[in-house]
Amino acid sequence: MRFVFTGRVVEWRGPSPYYFVPVPGEESADIREVATMASYGWGVIPVEARIGETAFATSLFPKDGGYLLPLKAAVRMPCGLGADDEVTVEMTVRLGVA
Template sequence: MELSFSGRVIEWRGPSPYYFVAVPDQESADIREVAAMATYGWGAIPVAAGIGGTTFTTSLFPRQGVYLLPLKKAVRAARGIAVGDELTVKLTVRL
């Protein structure tokens, strides 16, 4: 399954900060339709993501009815990504 969407970078504070882009409602609903085939546990969904010319693998995490795409430090550094930035993401759910 391939998707494309835009969203703002958010910071999740904790013992160490994490950075995410929330997958919009409609795309999250599409992912939920294949979640049982893709998840490896705890609702995490393995994906390949692309932002600009940077591609990476990670897992989406379910949170409050949508999925969150974590942004690795290397990805943020390579693209100069900061909290509040609007990003266009290409996403492939790895079934």
């Protein structure tokens, strides 16, 4: 299941700052339909993603009926990304990973 979407980087300020790109509503709805086949627990969904030339594997976090794509420093730094930057994400949900 492959998606391409644009979103803004958001920063969560907890004990350690984390950065995410919210997955849009329509794409989140499609992911929810296959969540039981993709999730390996706690509702997280394994994905392979690409922003620009940077490809990475991670897991979507469920949040308020949608999903958040986490952006580690190893992804943000090469892309020069910070809070409020708009990015285009190519993402594939990894089904049957469990």
